[in-house]
Amino acid sequence: MAFINICGFISLQALAAPDAVSGKTKSQTCFACHGVDGIGITPNIPHIAAQPPLSIFYQLVQFREGMRKGGGMEVLAKPLSDEDIRDIAAYYSALPPPPSTAGDVAKLTSGQKLAQQNYCNSCHAPQFQGQKQVPRLAGQSTEYFIVQLHNIRSGSRVDMDGTMGSAARGLSDEDIEALATYAASLN
Ligand code: HEC
Ligand code: HEC
CATH class of the missing domain: 1.10.760.10 (Cytochrome c-like domain)
Known part of the structure; x- marks a missing residue:
């Protein structure tokens, strides 16, 4: 890789x-x-x-x-x-970013907290806009986000340098749903 x-x-x-x-x-x-x-x-x-x-x-x-x-x-x-x-x-x-989507407030708040605790922003950037080889998560489809994190956690999607695999390992299904809701709410 x-x-x-x-x-x-x-x-x-x-x-x-x-x-x-x-x-x-x-x-x-x-x-x-x-x-x-x-x-x-x-x-x-x-x-x-x-x-x-x-x-x-x-x-x-x-x-x-x-x-x-x-x-x-x-x-x-x-x-x-x-x-x-x-x-x-x-x-x-170069296209305008996808619009944000408002989600369940409890999930959104929990997702924001999880993002901070897990330092997701250190790679995906402060507003999840992505940087360099790290994908943008802001405004992403929650369904797509959830499937990908499950795949990365299980190893069925192998990431290029293993860093995302480590970041996903400790997340529960609930955590992933909350993080997806938070990401979708950003623009
Ligand atoms: C038939 C529908 C379809 C077509 C046509 C298609 N894609 Fe995709 N694309 C998808 C799906 C579905 C995924 C998610 C795949 C997965 O589940 O991992 C995807 C994933 C991607 C990703 C990864 C995005 C990310 O956030 O990781 C990129 C980049 C991409 N496509 C670019 C393209 C480009 C460029 C083309 C044209 C050459 C193209 N796609 C044509 C359906 C399509
Ligand atoms: C050390 C850097 C790093 C950290 C920390 C990190 N990520 Fe990632 N993330 C990446 C990279 C790099 C990719 C692209 C992986 C690949 O396909 O090679 C990625 C991919 C993803 C994807 C797939 C996006 C897409 O468009 O397909 C999601 C979802 C994601 N990360 C969510 C998170 C969440 C949530 C956290 C915090 C729990 C997190 N990441 C922490 C670097 C990181």
């Missing part, structure tokens, strides 16, 4: 600047599910609008290499070159 990590980083440095306009053209096949605005059309499809470009890049590389599977993404990412992925990432990352 670390190898892909380093390679991805080097190729990012070495190639020409990513092109969001060409990224939009290359994203035509994605619109059916992620929308032209980066908002997933059903709750099991992630919002990718305003995700950090490096996070989109690494997730697509992981799908392409078969290291992450789900939603048929491993097939959809197969034909994409590194340059395609960088352009696509430039397009989606």
